[in-house]
Amino acid sequence: MINIQQDILPEKERPIGVFDSGIGGLTVVRSIINKLPKEHIVYFGDTARVPYGPKSAEVVRTYAKEDTDILLKHNVKLIVVACNTVSSVALDVVQKNSPVPVIGVIEPAAGIAAHTSKSKRVGVIGTLGTIASCAYTSEIRHHDPDITIEGQPCPLFVPLAEEGWDNHDATRLVAREYLAPLIEKGIDTLVLGCTHYPILKDIIAEVTGPAVTLIDSADSTADAVLHLLQSKGLLRNNDIPPEYVFYVSDVPHKFREIGERFLGRELRNVEKIGNIHIT
Amino acid sequence: MINIQQDILPEKERPIGVFDSGIGGLTVVRSIINKLPKEHIVYFGDTARVPYGPKSAEVVRTYAKEDTDILLKHNVKLIVVACNTVSSVALDVVQKNSPVPVIGVIEPAAGIAAHTSKSKRVGVIGTLGTIASCAYTSEIRHHDPDITIEGQPCPLFVPLAEEGWDNHDATRLVAREYLAPLIEKGIDTLVLGCTHYPILKDIIAEVTGPAVTLIDSADSTADAVLHLLQSKGLLRNNDIPPEYVFYVSDVPHKFREIGERFLGRELRNVEKIGNIHIT
Structure with missing residues (x-):
């Protein structure tokens, strides 16, 4: 194994x-x-402090700074949030x-959503924090x-995805409850604004029907990474x-069961690092 | 307002x-x-690190020590976990x-469950951490x-309770899926082994039917607190x-919406304390 983190x-x-x-x-990562x-x-x-979704922006900002520092210690050429x-x-x-350089998941998906919608009505689903921030709204x-x-x-989509209930009637009912107001408002494009949601893509598509295009922020982010590395000659x-x-x-x-479902392959080279304290 | 935390x-x-x-x-607290x-x-x-349920015992033990220290700083006469x-x-x-003195929620509920069951088959529902620990099994x-x-x-019960879906068909389906194996095995007593579950008590009772007695760990813990303070002359x-x-x-x-549903009354005197760091 080569040491990919050596700074030379x-x-x-x-x-x-x-x-x-x-x-x-x-x-x-899979994308x-x-x-x-x-x-x-x-x-x-940051599995010791997960989830960030319901937590306050103040706390999420503190955690984000520390997560960034951890990656930078490993000599990365680009950070994907x-x-x-x-x-x-x-x-x-x-x-x-x-x-x-830093790439987040909002901007790439927002750009594609803006260019996809014909009805000029775009739905965005995500955590409480993501939706409350209106970040997708501003970007689109x-x-x-x-x-x-x-x-x-x-x-409820995050725990349903983690349970692996990607074809369960309970997930269908939950999806109908969440998505009905968006469908009623005539959206033709829906941004899956949380990294867990691609796991539930089939059921979400079933509920929204073929008239709504789903935008997967994972795929659009991977495209953005490709373009950025290409443009900087860093591939x-x-x-x-x-x-x-x-x-x-x-x-x-x-951890392994859920992780491998998300990654779509065997999860190897996993190491626990860091200790979390309250002061 | 009196200062209830002064050490004199x-x-x-x-x-x-x-x-x-x-x-x-x-x-x-409500009980x-x-x-x-x-x-x-x-x-x-510890809302900045919640939930503990899926996390490893090692991490939960670190957090529990710090939570204890925080309460001790406030001059408490008893700690209820x-x-x-x-x-x-x-x-x-x-x-x-x-x-x-320290009172946990397992022992009081386990004692009542053991004395309630006639069929000698007791079901316990809880988080991944609680069930994996077999703590209720040992105590009962x-x-x-x-x-x-x-x-x-x-x-899924925790996020369903936090969504307030205490009378929703999705919750019914989830409850049926989780509880069917317990009912098939002939339990006549079911311990609600998570503090969120009393919120879903009606739907759980509907699914288990009248032959199964539900044991609410919140109520049995409050009884244990009463007995302990009485016995020590500390009421x-x-x-x-x-x-x-x-x-x-x-x-x-x-926070306020969910907290007031759980507490059953207006939530006042709330203060944010502590900063969480990774080292």
Whole structure:
């Protein structure tokens, strides 16, 4: 195994850093691996403090700063904030503290949503923090001020995805309850504004019907990573297979089972780091 | 307002300390207020790190030690661990670090469950951490080794209770899915082994039917508090109305709405304390 984190590596060879509040960000890693199969990746999931979604912006900003510092210690060439809540309320904190480029999950998905909608009505689903921040609303309106955005927090989708109930009638009922108000308002585009939601994509599509296009923030973020590395000449171009290293602040119950479902492959090279304290 | 936390107060006048991973413990506070209406109460909810349920025992033990220290700073005469996960995997940590008596939520409910069951089959529902620990199993068998205990983690019940979906068909479907294996095994007693579950008591009772007795760990814990204070001569006997003070490590989204549903009354005297860091 090569040491992808040594600081004498040429910039192209340095890993992409990805962090999330927990394991949801592994859906973003999965998309990055698909689109950029030669890149090394270092992931940090703050599983000892997960979830960030219901927590206050103040607390999320403190956590985001610390998560950034952890990735920077691992010599990353780029930071991907694979957490919609952090991208919504603390992207500026990450950018301010990072000497390397930063990509959040909001901007890429917002741009695609703005260009996809014909009815000029876009739905956004996410955590309480993401929806309360109106970050998607601002970003989408930045592309097209005539678009109306309908936000809907869906707190039950995260635990349903973690339970693996991706084809369960309870999930169907929950999805109908959350999505009915958006469908009534005539949306033709729906942003899956949380990294857990791609797991429930089939059921969400079933409820919204074929007239609504789903925008997966994981896929659009991976595209943005590709474009950014290309434009900066930082794509790794080496046929030695890449390394993936996963750091977590806790190894919670069912970690491997849930993680592998999200990552879509075997989860290896997992290491617990960090100790959480209250002062 | 009297200062209930000053250390010159006579022991009887000192507050009962209650802590939980978040706001679920407010159902225990509600039961304590009902049964001991003269007692002062200081509550700490670790809302910046909630939930503890899916996290590893190692992490929960670290957090439990710190939560204990916070209550001890407030001059409590007794500590109530109003969190089933902490009571399951870290009660010894709290006891070891506390000079005042400690009551967890497991032992009181386990005792009542053991004496209630005629079929000698008791169901226990709780978080992943609580069920994995087998703490209820050990406690119930301590009372009656002939009882068979059927444990079932119910991770979706916490977010459903926080959504306030206490009479929703999705909750009914989830409850049926979780409880069917317990009912099939012939349980006649079911321990609600998580402080959030009393919110869903009606739907749980509807699914289990009248042949199954529900044991609410909040109520049995309040009884244990009453007995312990009585036996030690520490009951407050003062007609000046008691004070309730609520400390939290974060003020998350929907905090007041959810908290008041759990507490069953207006939530006043709430103060954010503490800062969480990773080292």
